[in-house]
Amino acid sequence: MLFAMQQNEGPLSRLRRDHERLVLDLLRKQGPMTRGELGGLCGLSRTTLYDIISALVASGAVVTSVPQSAHRGRGRPVERLTLNPQAGQAIGIDFARRAVHVAVVNVAHEIVGTASETHGSEMSEDKRVDVAQRLVGRLTGGALRLGALGAIGVGVVGPVGRPGEEAGLGHNGDTLAALVRERFEVPVLVDNNTRLAALAESTWGAATGEQDVLYLRLSHGVGGGLVVGGALHRGAEGLSGEFGHITVDPEGAPCGCGGTGCLETVASVGAVLGAYRAQGGRADDVPALIEAIASGDARASSVVSEAGARVGSVLAAVCNAIGPAVIVVGGELAALGRALTEPVERALSANILPVSRWRMSLRPAELGEAGAALGGIALVLHESPLLTHYPAESKPEEKA
Incomplete structure (x- = not known):
């Protein structure tokens, strides 16, 4: 479980929790950022933002780091903030026409690894998911930790109306999504694999x-x-x-x-x-x-x-x-x-x-054949519920 908070029904507590959600949401979607970059995106005052960051760092939800290049400059190095890499991993799978590509990234946007395997056009959906499961096991050493994200992003060939389970793909994509969900026992977000490559290039690649x-x-x-x-x-x-x-x-x-x-x-x-x-x-x-x-x-x-x-x-x-x-x-x-x-x-x-x-x-x-699998991960980082174990679940009347 990722970091939980004490329940408090007061309006100030709820406002603070909303601010924490905002900061965590930005780090989840955008990856590592400086305090200044966070401030430019979140709209919080400098004092409020720094107070929120201090609390998140103290709790372990957020960690700080200094890029290697910063050590060589003059003056005080600029720290970058990121979600704790130990919070969990995100998995992306691309079921291309004649290949399966997988990628693993932690919640700090660090790429753990990618792997691919080609196959014949006659391979069944079940066997293709077998390949994906084996490749994921190879990348994670058999110790997959989906942790706080709790979802897998899947790319398929052809139109997909909306991301998610039972997406009504009208072809073998719905079968693949159902099989992945069954094997990994987590929700599956689905989209067209070329669109996912676009999202990946804007997250880790050329853009x-x-x-x-x-x-x-x-x-x-x-x-x-x-x-x-x-x-x-x-x-x-x-x-x-x-x-x-x-x-x-x-x-x-x-x-x-x-x-x-x-x-x-x-x-x-x-x-x-x-x-x-x-x-x-x-x-x-x-x-x-x-x-x-x-x-x-x-x-x-x-x-x-x-x-x-x-x-x-x-x-x-x-x-x-x-x-x-x-x-x-x-x-x-x-x-x-x-x-x-x-x-x-x-x-x-x-x-x-x-x-x-x-x-x-x-x-x-820049991302080559791994692009759509990484895009599946970006889809999870963008659209999965905010770190499901942080903050602790609110009472129904407190939810947005």
Whole structure:
């Protein structure tokens, strides 16, 4: 059990408890922060905040640390505050199409480890959960401590309307969620795995600390996610982030979604490799395409440049509508590097509102295949009940 408090029904006590909840909630969602950073987010007076922090540190709910780099500077090192790492661990599982990825993070936002295992497309849901359970056991040494968080975040392929159990996924995602809940005996929060990768990149990856992030994944499919005001945006029926199905060529190829000329038909792995082969090139995968570009093959560079231009135009339209501060690009095609991102940047700059050009930052994703599993953890940290054993449960009339 994490730290409990004495019950007191007075209004001042309830106000203090609300302040403590606010500080703990910010540390749970944002990770380590200085007192000044906390003050800027919570809106409490300096005196009140420092009093609350002192009490939380004294109780053991919050711990302080000084980053290694701070020891080398002059003056008094700036302490960072974080939830006590011993409070528990958070688990994220990504059930990708042909792989299972898991991640373990403690409540102080420190990544304990990640692991992955590929499998055939015919593997049953039950066996896939077996794989997840084995990988989690490997990372935790068989001593899983969910502790105060008491939930697992799960990423699945396809639309998910809302996070949580019995989410009505309409495919094998609901079975996977039920199996994970049964195996680990805790609630399960579920969301689309590409959206979860967006949340992870804004928590631990390329857009750490940013509140408004657009994530685009260029893989065998094209999709993405939006983090708006620090929270994952899902949209009606869980359809947010379907950037791959924005039309870029009304006369183009048919798309699996039923549309025509979608971005996915020109900027997915298969589409780009197909376009290169149609021009006489030979490449069976992205590494081979990278080699062709490096060798000076103009056909390969042209195909990638055209795909990048289409991507940049779509990103500009989305950015003009929602105004993110950062765009993160991931997926297998991101390995093409500047051959892809330069035409993306040119098209983005040409089509985005002039006032936004200098504010926009385009960055490569940093978390790789572990991104969605880490996003599942971020979902738990953002949306699970506040450290379930702290404060002690209030009486019904005291709950918000």
